Amino acid sequence: MTESDNRPDCFGVLDFVFPLAEDGLRQSPEVCMACDHKTACLKEAIARGEGLKVEDEKVDRAYQSGKMTFFERWARKKSIHQRKQKGKAQGR
Numbered sequence: 001m002t003e004s005d006n007r008p009d010c011f012g013v014l015d016f017v018f019p020l021a022e023d024g025l026r027q028s029p030e031v032c033m034a035c036d037h038k039t040a041c042l043k044e045a046i047a048r049g050e051g052l053k054v055e056d057e058k059v060d061r062a063y064q065s066g067k068m069t070f071f072e073r074w075a076r077k078k079s080i081h082q083r084k085q086k087g088k089a090q091g092r
Helices: 038-047 051-064 070-089
Strands: none
Touching: 038 051, 051 070
8 A cells, every 4th residue: 555545635735735814825724734644745735736826826925015026026927827838738
């Protein structure tokens, strides 16, 4: 029996293991904190194409707080968009 056989159904599902809270920030629910797979699960969720959504949100927050210029935001958003398109082309 492999480790992947022991994983729960929610393993690596971004919106379950790292959902948006009411304040607009992502945080893991308490049930995930007690799970033996939490670190690998979060890494998997972020590594998938959905993880680009998290990066996109971080760019927006940095721009809104004034820690990033318009052109930095534009460049990072373009990079994220290109990576999303590349992932779609590869079937991810």
